[in-house]
Amino acid sequence: MAEGMIAGMCGSDSLQNEQIFVTNRSNAARLRELQERYGLTAISQSDVDWHGMDVIILAMKPKDLTAALIELQDKVQEQQVLISVAAGIQNEQIEHYLPKNQPVVRIMPNTSSTIGESATAIAPGKHVSAEQLNMVTELVAAFGKAFVIKEDQMDVFTGMAGSGPAYFYKLMEHFTETGVAAGFDQDTASQIGIQTMLGAARMLVETKEDPACLRKKVTSPNGTTAAGLEALNDAGAGEAMTKAILSAAERSNEISEDLKKQLLTR
Ligand SMILES: NC(=O)C1=CN([C@@H]2O[C@H](COP(=O)(O)OP(=O)(O)OC[C@H]3O[C@@H](n4cnc5c(N)ncnc54)[C@H](OP(=O)(O)O)[C@@H]3O)[C@@H](O)[C@H]2O)C=CC1
Ligand SMILES: O=C(O)[C@@H]1CCC=N1
Structure with a gap:
């Protein structure tokens, strides 16, 4: 799913490829492949300058999200927006692992993001400002059509457009x-x-x-x-x-x- 969003973002005019940094847990060959294919910066997790990021997109399997959040707890900055694509994981569950008032947004893209044609839901958590929501909506529009929905509509949106x-x-x-x-x-x-x-x-x-x-x-x-x-x-x-x-x-x-x-x- 991460590559789908990356391909869509790299194919749009709204972002420069150099603004995108990608990391994973352990697969170094996969990082090299993404760097060569998209001209972004792919780096191992230990080398990431977390302070420099405006937005952090979490695109691991739902079962791996908790471990990733625990890792990030003391690295995230106050104003950084965390976006999660994990199916079924609520904003409140994500906020639980992060510093107080951390802005969290749940999104549900689909694989048509690869060609800029995703139908993506956006459900902001309770600490997201209108300006941050606009910024996330613009980012998501780089790989398709964005729908701001209520979080309790996310399961059915996933059934409709995610799957x-x-x-x-x-x-x-x-x-x-x-x-x-x-x-x-x-x-x-x-x-x-x-x-x-x-x-x-x-x-x-x-x-x-x-x-x-x-x-x-x-x-x-x-x-x-x-x-x-x-x-x-x-x-x-x-x-x-x-x-x-x-x-x-x-x-x-x-x-x-x-x-x-x-x-x-x-
Ligand atoms: N496939 C789809 O159509 C859609 C998927 N989703 C959601 O997208 C998410 C990803 O699914 P999918 O792309 O199929 O999963 P994949 O297993 O293909 O990819 C998961 C990626 O997460 C990385 N990862 C796991 N743990 C960590 C960590 N702690 N830190 C950094 N990177 C980590 C893995 O890295 P490594 O390989 O190094 O372990 C891997 O690159 C899921 O939550 C799913 O619900 C949402 C919408 C649609
Ligand atoms: O099958 C899944 O769980 C993910 C979420 C939506 C599409 N694929």
Whole structure:
């Protein structure tokens, strides 16, 4: 996920690559790779000048966040904003490990940040000023569209947009497999799927019509689309999408509850 955000930031005009510093726990080869690929500064953790950073983005797995926060406790500066991308971990849980009044912001990007097309949620913690929220929103806009939401909407946002690209990829896998089974070669079937999905997404963006309206325009009475949509409906496609979003949201909530238990023991 970190590389997705880095790629998006490096591809935008709002940041210079030299303003970005990246570190990790131990994988030195990975740091060299990022430095060569993006022209940023990749350094081992012991060499980071923590005082010099405006913003620190934490992009480790949720299970590794507590250890990272404990490491950072005595390094963070008063006005530095800490941004966490960890799914399911609440601002309050992060603030617990940091000095009093530390500004913390939770964000939920998705992997389309790689091409500057993430849908990213921003939920500020209680010590974040309006100016700091603006700064984070601008930073996030470097890799896609930013949505400032309430923190209690974060689980469902994660189910929709954090995990969302995977649902569309999964649909595309089925779309392509069906085309191949019907006689197209893999590449042709895949290109047909990609162009169809891209065209539909761009229609939504450019015409600004709602999806139901665009769907009706494709659907001739008693025609092929009506038959296809009826099959989708009979197979429970709409319900399946709702279940996918809500199951992911529930998992996000479970991760949060698990960390709360860990927090009680530290
Ligand atoms: N994948 C996605 O689509 C999305 C993921 N997320 C969130 O992003 C986070 C990262 O996920 P993902 O990219 O898949 O994870 P990865 O395992 O690919 O990357 C985690 C990175 O964190 C580093 N790391 C771990 N602990 C520390 C530490 N203490 N200090 C510094 N660096 C550390 C690891 O370094 P090393 O290799 O050296 O150990 C590694 O580079 C998760 O919290 C996830 O919930 C959020 C939105 C979408
Ligand atoms: O699967 C995950 O847990 C992460 C969070 C959202 C997308 N990927």
